[in-house]
Amino acid sequence: GSKFAELVLRRALDREREPSLRLVLTALDGGDPPRSGTAQLCINVTDANDNAPxxxxxxxxxxxxxxxxxxxxxxxxxxxxxxxxxxxxxxxxxxxxxxxxxxxxxxxxxxxxxxxxxxxxxxxxxxxxxxxxxxxxxxxxxxxxxxxxxxDVNDNAPEVTLTLVSSTVPEDAPVGTVVALLNVNDPDSGENGEMSCELLGEAPLSLVKSSGGSYKVVTASALDREQAAEHRLVLRASDGGEPARTGTARIRVAVLDANDNAPVFSQAEYTVRVPEDVPVGSTLVTVTATDFDEGLNGHVKYS
The missing domain is CATH 2.60.40.60 (Cadherins)
Known part of the structure; x- marks a missing residue:
């Protein structure tokens, strides 16, 4: 006779572990002694999308x-x-x-x-x-x-911003008088944002660091309008990048006159010989005095 057999799964398959299965099917008859026949089964497990990336x-x-x-x-x-x-x-x-x-x-x-x-x-x-x-x-x-x-790369130069500038300063202003206030800023980081500042030019002024990126320009010594009526300076800020970038600002300060100079005669002593019969109203001598101040301070009157 004949008999049909069914192959049933006993556990879930996993293609990633066993992509194929090989089985031997044996059939026995009821004789004595029994006779058998075999068949090879090859089962290929097809993939299911059971694994995420x-x-x-x-x-x-x-x-x-x-x-x-x-x-x-x-x-x-x-x-x-x-x-x-x-x-x-x-x-x-x-x-x-x-x-x-x-x-x-x-x-x-x-x-x-x-x-x-x-x-x-x-x-x-x-x-x-x-x-x-x-x-x-x-x-x-x-x-x-x-x-x-x-x-970060050093792609920003320091920015110098003048917040206060006194365009005029009296020449008798005391040492330490504030001439200008300014801020220096560099948005870069690290050494690229580290800044140093200096004043370029010869003038009786100096740069003083206040706090953070704030600075002030002050008089470092007495001013003398008669020697220099104005001072033009350049403030230069440099960062620590390689190569360094710089930012500048220009400062112009006019020195106002103070009455610090007395008139000076062209001669310390005048000697005049006058005949005794000189008419009344005759000019005996002309004296000259000079004052290096300006305006009313330099206007000389004689008495």
């Missing part, structure tokens, strides 16, 4: 100079899927992120290479966090994070 790292880190050109590679992310065929075909993309971040970076769907699309600006944004997805052909998704640090 898995990234090599849950979190990637990268750093990039702010002057890196568009097209620069930031980092390569990689995911694997033990399934086969379409179920193992992975495509990469970004998760939910702001439009600003999406404008800066792009990910290659096939390779997982993340590249720069626009120039970065350390002074605007110092770091980015990207959400990256790996999706297989069956729709299962894996996620990872990419932390990007933006490295």
């Amino acid at each position: 898995m990234f090599a790292q849950e979190r990637y880190r990268a750093s990039l100079r702010e002057d890196a050109p568009p097209g620069s590679t930031v980092v390569n992310v990689s995911a694997s899927d033990p399934d086969s065929g379409t179920n193992a075909r992975i495509r990469y993309g970004f998760g939910k992120m702001s439009a600003k971040v999406l404008q800066k970076f792009v990910v290659d769907a096939e390779s997982g290479t993340i590249s720069l699309q626009e120039f970065l600006d350390f002074e605007d944004t110092r770091s980015f966090s990207l959400a990256v997805e790996a999706r297989d052909g069956g729709g299962l998704v894996a996620h990872c994070k990419v932390a990007i640090e933006v490295l």
Whole structure:
């Protein structure tokens, strides 16, 4: 006679562990002694999309100079899927992120290479966090994070801002009189943002640091309008970058006259010989005095 047998699963299959099964089926008859027949069974397990992609790292880190050109590679992310065929075909993309971040970076769907699309600006944004997805052909998704640090370059020169300038200073102003107040700022970081300031030009003025990036220009010695009626200086601020960048501001100070000079006669002593019969009203001598001050201070009257 004949009899039909059914092959029934006793446990779940796992193609990733056992892609195929080989069995021997034995049939016995009821004789004495019994006779048997065998058949070889080869079972190939077809894939089901039961595995999601898995990234090599849950979190990637990268750093990039702010002057890196568009097209620069930031980092390569990689995911694997033990399934086969379409179920193992992975495509990469970004998760939910702001439009600003999406404008800066792009990910290659096939390779997982993340590249720069626009120039970065350390002074605007110092770091980015990207959400990256790996999706297989069956729709299962894996996620990872990419932390990007933006490295500063010395792309900003110091900015010198005059907050107060006295365009005129009396020449008898005491030493230490404030002539100008200013702020110096450099948005770069580290050595690129460290600044030093100096006054260029010869003048009885000096630069004094107040606090932070604040400075004041003060008189360092007595002024003398008769020697210099005005002073023109350049304030130069330099940062610590390589090469260093500089910023400048120009200061002009006019010295106002003080009545610090007495009239001086052209001669210390005049000797005049006058005949005794000289008529009344005759000019005997002309004396001259000079005053180096200006305006009313330099106007000489005789008595």
